[in-house]
Amino acid sequence: MAKGGLQSAVMYVVCHMGLIFFLYPSRFFSAMQTGHWIGIVFSYAVQMTVVFLYIMGLRFAKNQTVIDIFRSAGRVVPWIVLLPAFLYLVVAFIVTIRAYSEMLTLIFLSNTPLWAILLLLFLVAFVMAWQGIGSMARTALLLAILFSGPLLFVLYLSFQNVDWYYALPFVGHKQTFTFIMDVEFQVSLFVYAGGFFFLGLLPVSIPINMKKMAIGGLLLLPMYLLSVYLPLLTFGQSTAELYEFPMLMTIDTVNVTWLMFDRITIFFLLSLMAFALLYMAVTLWTLMTLTKKALPFIPDPYGLIGLTILLFVISLAIPDWDFLKQLQIGIIPLRLYIFIVIPVLTFIMGWRLKNKANRKAEVS
């Protein structure tokens, strides 16, 4: 297959792009005072390793989904292993969709009630998830083609107000690795943790190509760095850490007199919103697929409808922004679990399956 693997890689990139620029920088500024790139590169390296292990595990098992891989070890195993992942994805989904609607009201829909925006986001995510992963993969490709242009344009313009000296000191005085233990840092890992689990559930029709994934992953590194460094270079650490959405503030400072639009933030926000919607749809689809496997007796669209309504009700029930933050801190163990434990387990199980298959082949 000539095109094989492109769709999955694009989906991987688009999902992450939707996550990076909004909540990540603000968390990161709370976590680190100096030498931000160390933290970013560190988390990025962990992510790349973990995704590599995950894909290797899947490859060993030859076209099986994660669920099948774990089922080979026993009927109860997938329940035990994947239930925390399911829980994490539920919370991650709610946090993201709630935070994004909150942000939309902050930027340009200040009069629209929150539930209306939530409803819209849920509807779009629901429809996309309903159409299945194949259509989502094609959508991802389309979104990437449509929105990369405006996105890169805005990112390029955002350099207007940078003061490069803010990047110094490059390595902080007495720079330590204690930031790893910082709660805020562990919260910031959500951009790395939630966006690759779906790879393990892809059907055979959407293959994963290691090389294309690597290229996609490499494309993401500058994005992680830009999301933190653009606000840092514009405002400096002590100002940037005060903002709820540092990246949006940075783009708000850009003054382009020749452009007929006063604020380029809208372009940025809407492009990334499209990406974020895809991320939400993919997460919803992941949740649906897990539910379908766990409770096969529920007829097809009703599982998804029930799930969507349930999630909608939960996200409406969240009282305020602080609760959202507490929630993100509360799920740190689950986050580390889905980020590190699941890929490693998948790798080990895949390895075992491969050896078993080899032995069988030898015996026969």
Add this chain to the structure above:
Amino acid sequence: MMIIRTPFRWRMKLLTVSIILLPLLSGCWDNKDINHRALPVIMGISLTEHNQYKIFLDIPSTDDSNNITIVSGTGDTINEIIDHMSMNMESQVDLLHLKIVIVDKNFAQSGMQDVVSAFNRSRDISSKTLFAISEQPLEQFFSEMKAKTLNSGNVLYDFFEKNAGWNPQLADTRVWQMFRSINSYTHDVIVPLIRSGKTTNIECIGSAIIKNGKMTGQISPEETLVANAFYGKSAYGKLEVMDSATVQIISNKLTHKSWMKNDQAFLRSNLKLNVTILDSKGHPTEQEIKDKLEQLLTSRLEHLFKQTQQDEADILALGQYFRNDLTREQLSRWRSEYYPELDFELKVTTKIENRGNLKNL
């Protein structure tokens, strides 16, 4: 092979749903139409004797008459006043298109931290809104402005806009920069000081030095030009070299060398200017012009620097060059401890790029 076709009834259902959804397309929720909004361009803020804010809004009319309305009100917070104004007006005040905030000098001297934070927090005020300080009481300023500018509310905006009336002698500071100055350890700002002019609408009389949101001093337009040269925003600024020539800056470039010794900061900067000659008096040699220009700029900057050192306001952001040498904790004491002791020398080298259309001086 079986061809799957959507049944007619299913298609009709889909059509009905899309027709029901059609009204949603307009996106009209509870947004007010543009003709029901008042969109002020300029906001003036001053303090009354009872420590309350007094706000002036300059609202250009949306119809063809080109009139401007000026409304004012007093209250404890800005939003309270705006709300009150909205109540008393036939349309809703919407600060989305606010371009300039003018504060009066008294208010600037007593500190504007709360106002700047409020602007940054606000959902509708752009962080690109310009800041200016009026030397006159705002009542006088706005009434004179209104008397002069019969036909446009944009005058003041154009005065500051880079692609319209802006000059390198004018400071260019925006709300986000003010906010950064309040919170940053090393970045202070200068804000243009204006008054309504005698023949022109507005007259610039220099810049105010703002430290942590508080006005601490004042510099002349000429010194502002030097500061702008330092920021790299001086292109097309004109310099009168005493008795010999006027030159125009084409481009500038700065290099720095910084080090710490015995807990004292040292900085040597080199400003390279490319200039072109606009006119000359007598027949000075090129070398003479260069020497005088360098001398002029150095002394201006020296003066500017001495003054800001006294105020402990680092408007040139010199602290930035010591980020490698100082820890964050030390940097937080930069303005009070290191900056007043800073040993700073500026060397100016000029290159005369051309002499205009004439060959000789």
